[in-house]
Amino acid sequence: MNLEPLLDNNTLPPFAKRLRAAADRIWEDGYNQPFIRELGAGTLAPEQFAFYLTQDTLYLRDYAKVHAIAATKTDDLEIMDFMAQVQASIVHGEMTMQREFLESYHLDPATVAGAKQSAFAYAYTSNILSVAYTGDLVDILVAILPCAWVYADYGRRLANEFADELDSNPYKPWIDMYRTDEFWASGRWLIDHIEPIARTLPESRLEQLETLFVRGVGYEYMFWDSAYRMQMQWKKEWQ
Ligand SMILES: Cc1ncc(CN)c(N)n1
Numbered sequence: 001m002n003l004e005p006l007l008d009n010n011t012l013p014p015f016a017k018r019l020r021a022a023a024d025r026i027w028e029d030g031y032n033q034p035f036i037r038e039l040g041a042g043t044l045a046p047e048q049f050a051f052y053l054t055q056d057t058l059y060l061r062d063y064a065k066v067h068a069i070a071a072t073k074t075d076d077l078e079i080m081d082f083m084a085q086v087q088a089s090i091v092h093g094e095m096t097m098q099r100e101f102l103e104s105y106h107l108d109p110a111t112v113a114g115a116k117q118s119a120f121a122y123a124y125t126s127n128i129l130s131v132a133y134t135g136d137l138v139d140i141l142v143a144i145l146p147c148a149w150v151y152a153d154y155g156r157r158l159a160n161e162f163a164d165e166l167d168s169n170p171y172k173p174w175i176d177m178y179r180t181d182e183f184w185a186s187g188r189w190l191i192d193h194i195e196p197i198a199r200t201l202p203e204s205r206l207e208q209l210e211t212l213f214v215r216g217v218g219y220e221y222m223f224w225d226s227a228y229r230m231q232m233q234w235k236k237e238w239q
Contacts, residue, residue, distance in 0.1 A: 015198035015206070016191045019145070022210050023217040030217065031154055035224040040158040042169035049171065050105045052227035053098050054112050055121040059223070060098070061113075062125040063147060064090045069132040070140045079137070079193070086186055097177050119234050120226040124219035131212065138197045141190050142209045146216035148187035155179035 012020060020027070030036065035052070038044035064087045071083040099109050117125070131143040155178025159166065166172055177183065198206060232239040 013191065013195040015195055015209075018206075019142070019210060019213045020149075023146075023214045026214065026217045026221055027150065027153075030150065030221040030224070031157060033221065033225055033228070035228040036154060036158070039171050039174065040162040040169075042162075042165060042171060044171065046105060046170075048228055048230060049101070050107060051230045052224065053101055053105075054107070054115050055118055055223065055227060057095065057098055057102070057109075057112050058115065058117050059121055059125055060090050060095055062129055063144070066128050066132040066140060066144060069129075070137060070144075073137040073140065082186075082189055082193075089186075094177065097173055100173070116232065118226055118232045120219075120222045120231070124216075124223060127215065127219065138194060138201070138209065139212060141194050141197075142212050143216055145187065145190045145194065145213060146220050148183075148190055150217060150220045151178045152184040152187045155183065 035044065035048065039049070067083040067087045067090070071080045074080060102109055102112055128140075128143050131139050135143070155175055158175050159179040162169065162175075166175065169175070198209070201209075229236065
């Protein structure tokens with residue numbers, strides 16, 4: 001089964017197109033980095049995946065909080081409902097998949113919940129939390145867009161590229177989670193809701209949002225890259 005690609009360049013609304021183009025180099029390097037290649041091929045070492053999962057469990061906790069804060073920045077019930085739904089799917093969907101993997105590695109979820117964040121993961125979550133506390137709703141929507149869009153894009157591309165080997169891939173549940181239309185729906189929702197706000201903003205503000213988005217795509221890259229190297233500190237020798 002070949003899954004439809006996500007939005008292509010022709011169907012992206014203008015501001016989303018601009019964001020995607022600005023991040024293109026990092027985005028494509030991200031898809032081609034060893035962690036993602038080996039995840040797709042099923043050859044990634046379990047220790048590297050467990051390192052990633054541990055950091056991602058901590059990440060998702062903060063990411064869920066960002067959605068809760070976003071709901072305080074609006075009186076629009078549709079937006080509040082979206083934030084509540086994504087929070088629920090983080091806690092019940094993504095985190096359940098993570099717990100199942102962690103248990104298969106004999107890692108206790110309570111121990112993982114108390115683990116230390118890596119410098120890379122801490123930088124990423126501090127950034128989205130600080131945007132959530134200090135920014136406007138649109139800043140939050142743009143800050144969380146890479147999380148939804150990059151994962152949906154890579155999940156779908158991996159499912160297509162490695163379709164023949166997927167059934168024997170130990171990381172299939174991860175790819176299955178992110179390749180779905182349901183997961184992509186939240187990225188699509190963000191794109192559709194950022195666009196009308198962007199049309200009302202001056203160029204200086206759009207530039208800030210572009211920087212925020214590209215930074216987020218870079219953090220996504222570094223999150224996997226540091227997990228591949230199982231690196232807790234900025235320099236490996238410091239750990
Ligand atoms: C770091 C990160 N970014 C995004 C996702 C997708 N929710 C995630 N699980 N982890």
